[in-house]
Amino acid sequence: MHLVMFPGDATMPTYSPFCLKALCLLEMAGEDWQPEYTTDVTVGPLGKLPFLRFEDRLIPDSSNIEDFLAARGADFYPGLSEADINHAHALKTMVENSLVLGMVHDRWMHPDVWAIMREAFFAEAPSELRDTLAAQAQDSVRTALMAQGIARFSPQDRQARFDKDLAAIETQLGDQEFLFGPTPSAADATIAPVLDMIQRLPAETDLRRAVAAKPTFTPYVARVRAAIYPDMTRHMAALTSAAE
Numbered sequence: 631m632h633l634v635m636f637p638g639d640a641t642m643p644t645y646s647p648f649c650l651k652a653l654c655l656l657e658m659a660g661e662d663w664q665p666e667y668t669t670d671v672t673v674g675p676l677g678k679l680p681f682l683r684f685e686d687r688l689i690p691d692s693s694n695i696e697d698f699l700a701a702r703g704a705d706f707y708p709g710l711s712e713a714d715i716n717h718a719h720a721l722k723t724m725v726e727n728s729l730v731l732g733m734v735h736d737r738w739m740h741p742d743v744w745a746i747m748r749e750a751f752f753a754e755a756p757s758e759l760r761d762t763l764a765a766q767a768q769d770s771v772r773t774a775l776m777a778q779g780i781a782r783f784s785p786q787d788r789q790a791r792f793d794k795d796l797a798a799i800e801t802q803l804g805d806q807e808f809l810f811g812p813t814p815s816a817a818d819a820t821i822a823p824v825l826d827m828i829q830r831l832p833a834e835t836d837l838r839r840a841v842a843a844k845p846t847f848t849p850y851v852a853r854v855r856a857a858i859y860p861d862m863t864r865h866m867a868a869l870t871s872a873a874e
Contacts, residue, residue: 631656631661631662631663631664631682631683631684632664632665632666632682632683632684633649633652633653633656633663633665633666633680633681633683633695634666634668634673634674634679634680634682634683635649635652635653635665635666635667635668635679636649636667636669636679636680637667637668637669639750641830642826642827642830643665643859643860645750645751645827646679646680647730647733647823647824647827648679648680648691648692649679649680649692650827650859651692651819651820651823652680652682652692652695652696653665653859653860654818654823654854654858654859654860655695655699655819656695656699656860657859657860658704658706658814658819658858659699659702659704659706660704661699661702661704666683669754674688674690675688675690676690676691678690680692681695682695682698684698706816707810707815707816708815709811709813710810710811710815714810717802718809718815718816721798721799721802721809721817721820721821722816722820722821724795724798725795725799725821725824726820726824728792728795729792729795729828730824731775731778731780732780732788732789732792732828732837733824733827733831733837734771734775735775735780735781735788736828736831736835736837736838737831738771738772738775739768739775739781740831740833740835742833742835743831743832743833743835744768745833746832746833747832748764748768751764751767752764752767785836789836789837792837793840796844799821799825800844800846803846803847803850804846805846807853808850808853808854808857809821814854814858818858819858822850822851822854822855825841825847825850825851826851826854826855828841829841829847829848829851
């Protein structure tokens with residue numbers, strides 16, 4: 631198996647929460663797999679990343695990858711009731727369709743964050759094209775966020791929506807080790823990477839402050855990193871190879 635995905639840096643094997651979710655699911659499934667790093671989304675069946683390459687099949691989208699691995703025997707919800715699994719699905723959907731937009735907005739639209747993320751995202755672009763490519767990409771993201779609607783709100787209204795997402799996660803986590811008990815589930819593989827990436831925004835934002843204000847989130851993310859994140863050394867070696 632090969633997971634085709636966006637690259638990352640020394641602290642994250644990928645900048646994409648969806649790619650990191652897929653990495654965690656592969657680790658949890660115990661599959662033998664390798665990363666393939668690219669920034670060219672056109673190579674994927676749906677024109678986006680990640681996708682999984684297995685034999686003669688291409689499985690796009692992290693949720694489809696979860697279903698594919700589950701069909702091969704992976705149990706991503708060990709010991710959970712049907713009600714818990716449905717609840718996990720609702721939380722995952724909330725984060726992937728709401729909270730993640732806050733992270734994307736801050737990365738690409740917040741001037742202090744964008745000034746730093748721009749250099750990371752386009753580090754491998756030819757120097758003479760870097761400014762043009764970065765501006766085009768930012769315009770594309772801005773258009774998408776405006777079309778979705780989240781970029782149309784005031785900063786206060788936007789954050790009020792994300793605060794509700796964070797409150798839902800905080801309530802579900804409570805004093806548990808993971809979101810649904812002592813064992814990680816696909817909900818943790820989905821949600822913890824988003825919280826982690828928000829915490830690692832390279833400048834202060836309303837969303838980063840809101841996540842930092844939840845005292846259970848930082849130790850929770852650390853537990854998920856230790857339990858199901860992939861071996862960073864292994865993936866940084868693959869990233870270095872891909873860049874050469």
